[in-house]
Amino acid sequence: MVLDETAGTVRRTHRLRNADPLLVLAVLVLAVIAVFVVAPGAVSPHDPLSAVGQSLQPPSGRFLFGTDYLGRDIFSRVVYGTRTTLLGSLVAVTCGLVVGSVLGLVAAYFGGVVDVVVGRLVDVLLSIPGLLLSMVIVVALGFGTLNAAVAVGASSVALFARLMRSEVLTVRELGFVESSRHIGASTTRILLRHILPNSYSSVLSLVVLQFGASILWISSLSFLGYGAPPPQPEWGLLIAEGRDYIVSSPWLVVLPGAVIVAMVLSITKVSRTVRRRYES
Amino acid sequence: MSGTARPPAIDVRGLSLSYRDRRTHERRRVLDGVDLTLEAGTTHALVGQSGSGKSTLALAVTGLLPGNAAVEAGTIALQGKVPSRRELVVARRHVLGFVPQDPLSSLDPLQRVGRQLASLLRSRDRSLSRAAAKQRAVELLDQVEIERSAEKYDSYPHQLSGGQLQRVLIAMAISGDPDVLIADEPTSALDVTVQKVILDLLLRLRSSLGLAMLLITHDLALAGERSDAITVLEHGVVRDSGPTTDVLAAPSAAYTRRLLADVPALAPDRFRETGASSPVCERAGDDDPILTVRGLTKSYHDAAGGPNRVLRGVDLTVRRGSTHAIVGESGSGKTTIARILASLTPYDTGEVRFDGAPAAGGGIPIAGPRRLQLISQNPLAVLDPRMTVRQLLEEPLLIHTELTRRERRAEVTALLDRLDLPAELSGRRPKELSGGQRQRVAVGRAIVLAPEVLVLDEPTSALDVSVQANIVELLMDLKARHGLTYVFISHDLGLVRQVSDTVTVLSRGQVVESGLTHEVLARPTHHYTRTLVDSIPGLPHTTRKVLR
Numbered sequence: 093m094v095l096d097e098t099a100g101t102v103r104r105t106h107r108l109r110n111a112d113p114l115l116v117l118a119v120l121v122l123a124v125i126a127v128f129v130v131a132p133g134a135v136s137p138h139d140p141l142s143a144v145g146q147s148l149q150p151p152s153g154r155f156l157f158g159t160d161y162l163g164r165d166i167f168s169r170v171v172y173g174t175r176t177t178l179l180g181s182l183v184a185v186t187c188g189l190v191v192g193s194v195l196g197l198v199a200a201y202f203g204g205v206v207d208v209v210v211g212r213l214v215d216v217l218l219s220i221p222g223l224l225l226s227m228v229i230v231v232a233l234g235f236g237t238l239n240a241a242v243a244v245g246a247s248s249v250a251l252f253a254r255l256m257r258s259e260v261l262t263v264r265e266l267g268f269v270e271s272s273r274h275i276g277a278s279t280t281r282i283l284l285r286h287i288l289p290n291s292y293s294s295v296l297s298l299v300v301l302q303f304g305a306s307i308l309w310i311s312s313l314s315f316l317g318y319g320a321p322p323p324q325p326e327w328g329l330l331i332a333e334g335r336d337y338i339v340s341s342p343w344l345v346v347l348p349g350a351v352i353v354a355m356v357l358s359i360t361k362v363s364r365t366v367r368r369r370y371e372s
Numbered sequence: 373m374s375g376t377a378r379p380p381a382i383d384v385r386g387l388s389l390s391y392r393d394r395r396t397h398e399r400r401r402v403l404d405g406v407d408l409t410l411e412a413g414t415t416h417a418l419v420g421q422s423g424s425g426k427s428t429l430a431l432a433v434t435g436l437l438p439g440n441a442a443v444e445a446g447t448i449a450l451q452g453k454v455p456s457r458r459e460l461v462v463a464r465r466h467v468l469g470f471v472p473q474d475p476l477s478s479l480d481p482l483q484r485v486g487r488q489l490a491s492l493l494r495s496r497d498r499s500l501s502r503a504a505a506k507q508r509a510v511e512l513l514d515q516v517e518i519e520r521s522a523e524k525y526d527s528y529p530h531q532l533s534g535g536q537l538q539r540v541l542i543a544m545a546i547s548g549d550p551d552v553l554i555a556d557e558p559t560s561a562l563d564v565t566v567q568k569v570i571l572d573l574l575l576r577l578r579s580s581l582g583l584a585m586l587l588i589t590h591d592l593a594l595a596g597e598r599s600d601a602i603t604v605l606e607h608g609v610v611r612d613s614g615p616t617t618d619v620l621a622a623p624s625a626a627y628t629r630r631l632l633a634d635v636p637a638l639a640p641d642r643f644r645e646t647g648a649s650s651p652v653c654e655r656a657g658d659d660d661p662i663l664t665v666r667g668l669t670k671s672y673h674d675a676a677g678g679p680n681r682v683l684r685g686v687d688l689t690v691r692r693g694s695t696h697a698i699v700g701e702s703g704s705g706k707t708t709i710a711r712i713l714a715s716l717t718p719y720d721t722g723e724v725r726f727d728g729a730p731a732a733g734g735g736i737p738i739a740g741p742r743r744l745q746l747i748s749q750n751p752l753a754v755l756d757p758r759m760t761v762r763q764l765l766e767e768p769l770l771i772h773t774e775l776t777r778r779e780r781r782a783e784v785t786a787l788l789d790r791l792d793l794p795a796e797l798s799g800r801r802p803k804e805l806s807g808g809q810r811q812r813v814a815v816g817r818a819i820v821l822a823p824e825v826l827v828l829d830e831p832t833s834a835l836d837v838s839v840q841a842n843i844v845e846l847l848m849d850l851k852a853r854h855g856l857t858y859v860f861i862s863h864d865l866g867l868v869r870q871v872s873d874t875v876t877v878l879s880r881g882q883v884v885e886s887g888l889t890h891e892v893l894a895r896p897t898h899h900y901t902r903t904l905v906d907s908i909p910g911l912p913h914t915t916r917k918v919l920r
Contacts, residue, residue, distance in 0.1 A: 267753030274714055275768045275817065276741035285767075289758045 115365055118358035125355055128174035136168035140325045148341045157347040161337060166330065170348050173325035180241040180319070180326075181306035187245025189299055192252020193292070199253070200260035201283060210253065217250035223312060230318045237310075237326065240319040244309045248302055255298055259291035266290070293367070300363030304356035311352060327352055379452025381552045381584035382410040382433055387446035389425075389432060389608075394440055402428050403608040405446070410552070410601075412451075415578060415585045417595035417616065419631070420605035421836040422807075426588050429605070430556050433586070434468055435460035451551065465496050469545030469583075471574070473557040475537035479529040485540045486513070486525025493547055512543040517573060535566040539573070546577060553578065553585045560590070563701040564863055568907040571598055590836055592628075593635045593866070593909040596620045604628045634841035637866030637908045642841075643848050661725075662825060662857050663690040663713070668722035670708055670881075682708045684881040685722070690825075690874075695851070695858040697868040697889060699904065700878035706861045709878075710829040713738060713859065714746035727824075739825065742772060745818035749830040751810035755802040761788075761813055762798040768821050783820070791816045792846060808839035812846065819850060827859045832867070844871060866908045869893050877901045 127135055137156075138144040143163035144155075151158045157166035199210035217225070229243035263269065264287055272286050311328025313319045315335075320326040322333070327348055334344025389403040402425045410416040420426045431437045433448055435457070447454050455463055472478045480488060489512060490505040500508070506525070513521035516539040529537060538558060545553060555574060559567035575598060578585045589595050595602055595616070602619045604612040604627065611625035623629045633639055665688035671679040683705045690696040700706050711717040712724065715738050723730055726739040738744070748754050755764055765784045769775055775783065788795055791812045802810055811831065818826055828847070832840035848871065851858060862868050868875060869889060876886040877900065884898040896902045 267748065267750065268756040270716060271746075271748075271754035271817075272756070272767070274716060274741060274746055275821075276771050277767070278771070281771065286756050290756065 112365070114361060118361040121354050121358040122362060125174060125178075125358075128171045129178055132171045132175065136165070136171040138165035138168040140164065140168040140172040141323055148337060148344075150341070151343050151347070158341065158343045160333060160344055166334075166344065166347060169325035169330055170327065170351055173327050173330060173348075176237050176320055176324065177307060177310060177327045180237050180244075180310040181303050183238060183241035184244040184248070184306040184310065185299055185303050187242055188248035188252050188302060189295070191245075192249040192254075193256045193288075193295060195249065196253040196256025196258075197260055197283060197288065197291075200257040201264055201279075201287065207257075210257075214250045214253050217247070218254075220247075222247040223309065226309060226313060227316070227318060230313060235318055235321065237314075237320040237324075240310055240313040241306075243318075244306050244313065247309075248306070251302070252295065252298065256291065256295055259294055260287055263287050263291045297363060297367045300359055304359050307352060307356060378412040380409045380449075381412045381451060382408065382586060383447075383449040383452070384408040384429070384433070385447045385449070387429070387432065387448060388444040389428060389437075389446075390442055390444055391438075392440045392442065399442075401444075401608060402441075403432070406605070406608065406610055408603050408610070408613070410584050410586050412551070412584050413582055414600040415575065415587055415598060417587045417589060417599035417602045418605060419589055419592050419595045419602060421590055421838060423607075424605045425608040426605050427556055428608075430470075430554050430586065430588055433554065434464060434470060436464075466548050467551050469548065469550035469553045471538070471542055471545045471553065471555040471558045474561050475534060475541050476529060476561075478541055479537065481529050484526050484528055485532065485537075486510070486527075489513070489525075489540065489544055489547065492544055496548055508547075509543075512547055513540070515546070516540070516543045516577070518543075533566075534562050535570060538562060538566075538570050542570075542574065542577070546581065546583075549581075551583060553583045554588070555585060556588045557590065558587075559594075564865070564907040565701060565903055567594075568909075591635070591909065592620075592631050592837070593637045597909045604631065631837060634837045635866070636837075636840075636844075636864060636870045640866070640869050643844070643870050660692050661689045662692040662727055663688065663859070664723075664725040665689075665709075665713075666723045666725075668709070668712065668724065669720045670705075670712065670717070671720060682881050683712075683719070686878070686881070686883055688876055688883075688886075690857060690859055692824075692857055693855055694873040695860050695871055697860045697862060697872035697875040698878055699862060699865060699868055699875055701863060701904075703880070704878040705881040706863075706878055707829055710746060710748075710827050710859070710861050713827050714744065715739070716746070741768070741823070742821045743823050744825040744827065745821070745823045746827045746829065747811075747814055747818050747831050749833055751807070751814040751834075752802055754814055755810060755817075757802055760799050760801055761793070761805070764802075764813055765798075765816050765820055768817060772821055787816050787820055790850070806839075807835050808842055811835065811839075811843050815843070815846065815850070819854070819856075822854065823856075825857045825859065827861070829861045830863070831860075833862070833864065840867070847871075864908075865893065865904055877904065 141164070144165050145159050145163050147159060147161050147163040149155050149159040155165050155167065157170060160166055195210050195214070199207045225247040226240070226243040229246050230240050233239040233242065269282060269286055272282050307327070310319060311331065314326050314328030315332035317332070320329055322329060330348045331345050334341070334348070338345050384406055387403050387406045388401065390399040390401045392399050406429060408416070408418065408429070418426050418429065428437070428441070432443065450463055450467060479485060486506065486509050489509040490502070493505045493508055494500050510521050510525055513524060518524050518536060518539050524532065524536070532540070553574070558574065559570050562570060571594070574585065577583065587595065587599055599616045602613065602616045603610055604619070604625065606627050612619050612623055612628040619628065620632070623632060633642070665686060668683050668686040669681070670683040671681040673679060686705070686709065688696070688709070698706050698709060708717060712719045724738050726744065759767070762784055765787055766780050769780050769783060784798070785795065788798060793809060793812050797805065797809065802813070805813065831847070832843050835843060844867070847858070850856060860868065860872055872889045874887065875889040875892050877884050877892065877898065879900045885892055885896065885901045892901065893905055896905050
């Protein structure tokens, strides 16, 4: 056993030295995006809201991603839009995770009527296409980034609840749950200290997946005009605005789109690695 | 012993073998210069604890080593010849038969057992017609003494008992008409009485088919009873080998002597000497009972909807400060009693009194967690995998006491010491512990609140003999120090004889016999008890019905 432990540290340093190049790339992308979020002013060369050059300039040294139909620098708009978009996804995922996990946990642990009620609720949510549901909610709540995020979060509640429920159903039958009850642990303690920590690992990996999906969804909602109002820079909105010029100036759509793709792929890559390490 | 002129069935010479860790790429030596000779027509026992390399040796002989294993030195000859890779494939079909440890996981759960056997036969002999294969399969099932073999041919694995499944696997092993049978812990997943029957069958087949058998086991008593020669393996090194009678009568290695001392059946008085059982306990448990059970019944609803009566009126009396054993085969209701006592399962009718007070029923525990604790068979299952040893031991204190953080830490540190666990283990999680350490942690969780009664449900049956001896020693020590009362549930009569004062023998949910342990075991009045007593391997008065 002691030998195993030292082997573990050897293994870790060993791994660092010949790390997966894709993983390194993914971490770099996320680091750059983190800088975008924390200090957009330091990175972006121009003011994202005012015209700084001629309209519809192709990408160049001065305008990395070119300019839009008003002559605003696309790159600066992408940089400034990061915070809005990521904050939106964060809110969306948190909503889905918290509400969904609690519903799933409670349904699975208590069973019976609770399970039936939650189960049907989840069925209803699942029966409506996610994007449609988000649109209905966002229309009801009013337009805006935060509302769009809540709407996306609400439509992922069902997903989280389902997964959590199935995990908890397995975990609650395990010996250590009964053993804790035998020792005299309260229901709250069993739920929070034993069942939750042992069932959330797959839910957490869904969080990361869902984070990527939320970026796309919020972008979609913005694209359709339900999200951040113009001229606020937001990734989905940027693509929506560029759509009219897709033939003459494809970079308006392609480059911000590429940023979204890079971001989502990087998150997925990193999460998968983390999960694999966590499991082994 | 016939045919001394025949070359040895298996001849392993100076075999050294290592595994490469798939992640660190470090080599780990698992066998180190092992010599083993299995003479034709004899039974050779290979004894060792888990991790000693005994299964690896079996895999090496059959040529089924995993890809990360490398033979560093030595040879393995089958019937006087070192086979090539190609010859080994043929040998696996026609020379070697293999009986695995866990019969259930070795069969496809979705295929009828007879068909699995028949398809094995047809894979060996393509010319065999379906009908002929079926007929031969039924013959094989008859040969391994499965009753109503034609009917059982159409059963799925889950419809058969453990003993019947093991018979099916033996049938598979002998289906190729082999010369050598390798049995890797063929009975350790089975009940004692079934174990005896299966071993009898194996030895009978061995002599009627003239096989040589390599019997791999961790049970030295069993090996002593059933083999002609014995090899004791520890950490991949042969510690002792020779004719069984010689090795057991005069073990040359200290390791073998320790193993012998650790087998409960071979050292019935081990814990008597240490004073675990005081003269006071020599009385039957009627005065000062801490637990009384009267007419306890319990039934479950089985899949068919009918009631499955697990307990049919069980009476028990456990005297304060004694160890009361409950003995029986799986399915006899032992575990149900343990769960009822621990208030984990409700009971139908009857009365359970703890310390004089009748159980209130309606979900109120028979005895609170501070008075009665259950220790179960599988510590890995009852320990939260996400918690460290310290957290696990601390949890009961956190729930039931008002101790400060610092006091709790001190308490846990003291407890680790009492459990004989090194302090540096406190940050480990259950998966990073050995089986014995896990069970120590489980025991620690149970005793940290200083209960009066511990219900031990097969606390050592998942452990090796030496580890078992250590845990039992710890339990006996704790009992003496804290004046605990034990309800000790086990199927191992050898162990029960070592540790208990009184015993209740349970068969199909009914008490067939109870009384002082040494009296019941010395003079069993019920035939079921006699069967159980007879199946303790290595017991002096056991008639050695070994078919050589």
